[in-house]
Amino acid sequence: MSERQLAMVMDLNKCIGCQTCTVACKTQWTNREGREYMYWNNVETRPGKGYPAGWEELGGGFDGSGALREGEVPSVSAQYGTPWDFDLEAAALGGEVAAQGTPRAGPNWDEDAGGGEHPNAWFFYLPRICNHCSNPACLAACPRGAIFKRPQDGVVLVDRARCEGQRYCVAACPYKKVYFNAKSFRSEKCILCFPRVEQGLPPACAQQCVGRIRWVGYLDDEAGQVHQLVRRWQVALPLHPEYGTQPNVFYVPPLPGPPRFDAQGKPIPGSARIPLSELEALFGPGVRKALATLEAELARRKAGKPSELLDTLVAFRHAEMFRLGAGSGLVPLGRRGVKSLDPGR
Amino acid sequence: MxxxxxxxxxxxxxxxxxxxxxxxxxxxxxxxxxxxxxxxxxxxxxxxxxxxxxxxxxxxxxxxxxxxxxxxxxxxxxxxPAFALFARELARFAPEKVRALTGVHPSIVDTLARDLTRAKVAVLTLGFAIGKHFNGMLSQRAIASLAAFLGRLGPEGGLNTENEWSIGGLGGLSGFEGRYTHRFASGFVSEFMMGDGFASPERAFDDADFRRATGKDEARYVKEVSELVARTEGDAGEKRGKPWWKETDTFLLFADARFRRNKGRYREAFLEHARFVAYGDTRMSDFATYADVLLPCTSAYEAWDLRTNPGYHRFANLAVPPANLTPIGEAKSEWEIATLIAEKLQALALARYERTKDERSLRIPDPTHAQAGFHPLDRLVEEFTLGGKLRTDRDAVEYALEHVEQFRPETARTMVERGGFLVLNDKAGKSSPLYPDRPYSTFENNLHLNQRFETVSGRLTFYVDDPAWIAAGAHVPTAHEPLASRRRPFLLMTPHARWSIHSTYKVSPLLLRLQRGRPCAMLNPAAAARRGIADGDEIRIFNELGEAILVAKLAATVPPDAIVLEHGWEPFMYRGKNGHNALVGDMLNLLEVTDGWGHLRFGTAWDGNQHAYDATVDVAKAGGVAGR
Incomplete structure (x- = not known):
């Protein structure tokens, strides 16, 4: 265990699946040097196979007795998806532009496909990063002791000097958020942008999120919104808690959506578009209580009464979503992307 | 009588x-x-x-x-009274009738009506999508008229559309102090005529389609539309409606991927017609590959630019090239390229004059659109650059910041300091004040100050007193059937894309890897199963106008009678460069071509649009046979 634990909350009711987080992470960390196929941050449409495809079927994590479960290393071509390239020169010469290779999988393969049947189809987006677990299966599985949790914030990292690329961690992570870099022959993963965090800045995925769905802060910081959402209101829940790794990324589950239509096209009062069983399968039995709390607060607000919870979830002030120690917040506007305005033109 | x-x-x-x-x-x-x-x-x-x-x-x-x-x-x-006529027309669309027409259950109509009436603020937001159907414009008008029924305007709601901000002072950038007037063509008519548009409807639709959608047989409808369009051709037709110029055959275009966008046999017709195309873009679009001369432009983030947005938000964003930017190849901003072209034209004209001493070398006659009756080529650069003040993208941005009252008091430096944007000041509100601390809502001036709307009645106008609209039964708001043929089972819907802005960024590998890497069509799983199509199969969609090869993506969210395909794919991303728009046989809507009554006069507020949702198609596994 670390002395403190940094955590992230994501409100799935606000995620629009724009993948700005994915692109922010990709361009910052994984668009080069053997990491091209990796998406430390991905956003998948649920229901769907996810990324890597079928990751929930690949084992890993701990069983009821606390022992590591068997896990598999996903296939790059069939499950992660080979990052295909394009011969754009061909277009310039009057040819066609096609992906080189046959795309079979990718980080956003099932985007918006959804489940159910029209007109009662349903889906929601599930953004995923490393959960920086309190009981990381990757750490437990590494025969080299190359994976560690930083004491000051609980961020799970790979010690590249110790890693020998044996991939036990890839198989052991039930979320499949550790990746093998064939070029460097090391395991690599989300580092929660610790170089940014050390400067008081949120991870790139969180800062860039246009929907303001991500809060970042220390779980023991009682005044922080992360603590409020996870501990006080208990509306933010871990993904697949049954995997036994004690994740530190928490999700505000999606509300059940509009009512379903009957065969005549009439809405069925009290029905839910998203089956509760699907949400329980993802977020555990705490979903019922979390949804009840959210709905009660929504009702309060609709009745014109104040709701501290909803005010927090709306996230009126971006900087308040991140409490990362003294001087934390966002980069001051004037310093963001500063451009030259040469006075001597 | x-x-x-x-x-x-x-x-x-x-x-x-x-x-x-x-x-x-x-x-x-x-x-x-x-x-x-x-x-x-x-x-x-x-x-x-x-x-x-x-x-x-x-x-x-x-x-x-x-x-x-x-x-x-x-x-x-x-x-x-016109309002009573409107009410009478509305009675034709009782909830049960609406259900038969649309499948929308009466209880939903009822709920919507109650919600709109009871909500503290009820805003109707209208975008472009409905207008992509042949008679969608009528539906848009009917929806807009709800604002009157709700009695909502201003802070209580009402109608929110585009083109709202009042931003003045930019005339100097292109106005030439009134010495010239533009030949401002109607976009949808021009493109239709340029693309040999009348060649497609005959194959795409049949008489029954026309009768259903217009009440007229095909021959009569096409004849009436073509006669109207013929009246507005060229300089002579400019004041008669939707103008277009057939003789345009030499093009200097920037960032106009028109082969991606246009329908039917546009590409072939354009290439048959065009004598010379110079084209500037930041990227190699499909259209760019056909240009005679290709001009490489700096991208949106490599040039100075000031982007305002008509009505969506109250900001103007500043783009400034990054420090130490090394341009790719010879890329230049569009402003610089245009200035260089002006210089070259002037130099060529002067050289010819030196050679021939023929004054005609220096004067392009234009009796209708130039005050002096001609365009003087020996003064082209001076006029184009406003005496040398407007030569570059940066000049243009600084001119705008200096001259647009609604941008004051901001400068490029203050904009950079606050993160690259300014907030429009209170002068930018058009039909309402733009308060610094409150959301903008339209039409407060009409509601509180009793200012007239920009309509012929001065009010929300229900009655169009034009013979064509009356003959079509559209003199009051109503709804008409679509034109899309019923011979094919799937309506081809091509909405705006998630992964591109139209076709910009469409070939970005970064973004393609977040899709399926090639054009894909979303199909309802049950409909696909009936055709033996599985997710990931290569399929062809086809109709009387052609076919396109894509990948099937099964999606429960898609209705069983539609194929949803994000727009913006470049034709060169399809096999044989056969893009999906070749399957769309558009037809001009007579009511959109009609012009001249009251406020329905051609301009930015009254033009038509292409009907992208006019095509029905069938689908089969590529190489397979269609059929249930």
């Missing part, structure tokens, strides 16, 4: 019974207070410009229902 002719419903007051009754810009109401007909204040032909019904000189209580007898010069007629 034919009392059944609805034109008489807008007849005039007794005191206008003579000449003014024939004016379509004077509107009258039956005043229940005085028991007489009276001209309404605020209409285009009114001598007063307020909408007030109560003022020092008048107090009007207009009848909105009933029928009234009006004495005209040649007899007495029975008249009905």
């Amino acid at each position: 034919d009392l059944a002719d609805p034109r008489f419903d807008r007849a005039s007051a007794e005191r206008f019974a003579a000449d003014e009754a024939r004016r379509h810009d004077v509107f009258v109401a039956f005043d229940r207070r005085s028991g007489k007909f009276t001209a309404l204040p605020g209409c285009e032909g009114s001598s007063v410009d307020t909408l007030r019904l109560d003022d020092i000189d008048w107090s009007i209580d207009p009848a909105l229902s009933g029928t009234w007898r009006m004495k005209l010069r040649d007899g007495t007629v029975e008249v009905t």
